[in-house]
Amino acid sequence: MNRAVFAMVMALLVMPLAGPALGQDSMPPAPYAYNQLEDPQLEAEASALMHTLRCLKCQSQSIADSDAPMAGDMRHQVRSRILAGESPDQIRAWLIARYGDYVSYEPEISATTWPLFVIPVLVILIVAGVLLRRLGKRRTDEGEGA
Template identity: 65%
Template sequence: MKRLLIALFALLLAPVLASQLSAQDMLPPAPYAYKQLSDPEQEAKAQALMETLRCLKCQSQSIADSDAPMAGDMRHQVRTRIAAGEDPEAIRQWLIERYGDYVSYTPQVKPITWPLFAAPAVILLLAALLLRNRFRKGGKQ
């Protein structure tokens, strides 16, 4: 009986939770989500930065190309900060601090990521050593 009551309660509560989870999508878009800045130079800076930032909801789309509500909010943040005179690199760093390294298409070398940058060089070096030894042995026979 207790399990039946819990299951019934969960079924009744599910639509309420689903509506709360999709509440972000029901909000109107941020003012600068789809509206460009009036200054063409500032808009060019904003557009260049937005093309280097990844949408967190979409599969490998920049926030400039994505129609996701979250990408619209990020575009709004970029344009608002550019209009306030903030440096694009400072905006990028702020977004990386807020959302993590995944938000940027330009990877940063950090102690945790240096093996990713060093691995191709190490593999090429090992391949060159193996080939050198292979050709040396082949020439002596």
């Protein structure tokens, strides 16, 4: 009797953990996740945009290259919106509003991202200034010693 109760309790504890994983695989992919648009020009626009968008699950691949289900959903959104007449810039703006700046491989300068562009330039200028001062000081020291 104790084993049966223990097995039942364990099954009840494990089932909620397995549910989301099983449910995700049972959903069919979105229609345009793996199917290209019939119009080659529209598909070229969609493909170019998809190569500039980051897969949020993989993080090192574009949504064009990723096999993650989320990337498939994002490809579907891009193709559906291109087919509906939206421009790539409008779609990028919508995805950034939905997922944040991180989704784009081509970040825009904004109130939150400007330090990412300015700080590296400042560091390079500081290092160059320090090196020039040290080299200048070394040359004057060599000149005095001769």
